[in-house]
Amino acid sequence: MKICRTVSELKNAISERRSLGSIGFVPTMGALHAGHASLIERCRAENATVVASVFVNPTQFNDKNDLKNYPRTEEADAALLESKGCDIVFMPSVEEVYPEPDTRVFDFGTIGAVMEGAHRPGHFNGVAQVVSRLFDFVNPDKAYFGEKDFQQIAIIKSMCKQLGLTLEIVECPIVREADGLAMSSRNTLLSPEQRAAAPVIHMTLAASVARKEWADVEETKKWVKEQIDSNNMLKVEYYDIVDSLTLCSVDSWEHDGSIYGCIAVQVGDVRLIDNIRYK
Numbered sequence: 386m387k388i389c390r391t392v393s394e395l396k397n398a399i400s401e402r403r404s405l406g407s408i409g410f411v412p413t414m415g416a417l418h419a420g421h422a423s424l425i426e427r428c429r430a431e432n433a434t435v436v437a438s439v440f441v442n443p444t445q446f447n448d449k450n451d452l453k454n455y456p457r458t459e460e461a462d463a464a465l466l467e468s469k470g471c472d473i474v475f476m477p478s479v480e481e482v483y484p485e486p487d488t489r490v491f492d493f494g495t496i497g498a499v500m501e502g503a504h505r506p507g508h509f510n511g512v513a514q515v516v517s518r519l520f521d522f523v524n525p526d527k528a529y530f531g532e533k534d535f536q537q538i539a540i541i542k543s544m545c546k547q548l549g550l551t552l553e554i555v556e557c558p559i560v561r562e563a564d565g566l567a568m569s570s571r572n573t574l575l576s577p578e579q580r581a582a583a584p585v586i587h588m589t590l591a592a593s594v595a596r597k598e599w600a601d602v603e604e605t606k607k608w609v610k611e612q613i614d615s616n617n618m619l620k621v622e623y624y625d626i627v628d629s630l631t632l633c634s635v636d637s638w639e640h641d642g643s644i645y646g647c648i649a650v651q652v653g654d655v656r657l658i659d660n661i662r663y664k
């Protein structure tokens with residue numbers, strides 16, 4: 386596996402392999418876990434060349450403490466990527482990705498304004514800035530994203546449309562710990578007590594799917610919030626039940642189209658997100 390620190394190293398390494406076939410790309414912020422590994426495995430199975438990036442992108446952090454505390458485990462990340470058959474990893478400095486400040490402002494309409502967009506101002510603009518730059522450096526045929534960041538996938542697809550990019554965005558299922566907690570780099574920041582409480586998030590969402598037979602959408606939202614908030618380690622920031630494409634709230638299970646519940650929960654200083662499919 387080749388480790389590239391600069392854009393020119395990265396472009397050279399990729400151009401040497403382009404004739405072998407499709408280029409698959411997995412962008413990450415590092416502190417890699419089995420969720421990231423599943424994206425690499427899928428990418429490995431579907432492409433001649435696997436490119437990953439490990440870059441903690443400052444422009445997507447609206448909370449500077451979150452950026453400062455974000456876990457960084459570069460050596461372990463490189464080892465995991467190599468063990469999964471990654472060919473090229475891009476591990477750049479901030480200056481390499483942003484030689485000049487990125488002043489672009491994207492407009493994603495409703496999908497950028499609700500849920501994470503409402504609670505993390507500027508977050509998706511930063512995501513679009515970095516992912517569009519990475520796509521420009523790598524020029525992949527396919528890029529792999531996890532459904533844990535459900536809204537992010539909608540944002541990336543919209544960004545590709547706006548920029549006229551034709552690569553395929555591949556959506557990969559959420560990988561969970563044995564107790565149901567969605568794997569996240571931020572889980573390592575939880576205290577043992579917080580870690581013990583966190584599985585309540587997925588447990589509650591899963592139970593709410595079964596309750597949908599008799600509880601309507603409003604009642605379900607209320608119940609989920611109450612269940613989770615009743616644990617004093619957990620505080621729901623938002624829980625919404627939305628159409629999977631428009632991300633607008635739905636008011637009935639009869640809604641035409643697929644329905645997801647999306648949640649953000651504050652666990653001490655750590656903010657966790659998760660989601661579940663209702664239909």
Ligand code: AMP
Pocket residue numbers: 412413414415420421423424529530531532533534557558559560561567568569570
């Ligand atoms: P991150 O390093 O958190 O920016 O995540 C990089 C990619 O891995 C994103 O596409 C995430 O959605 C994906 N990812 C993170 N956690 C998981 C998980 N538990 N299951 C599946 N994909 C994940």
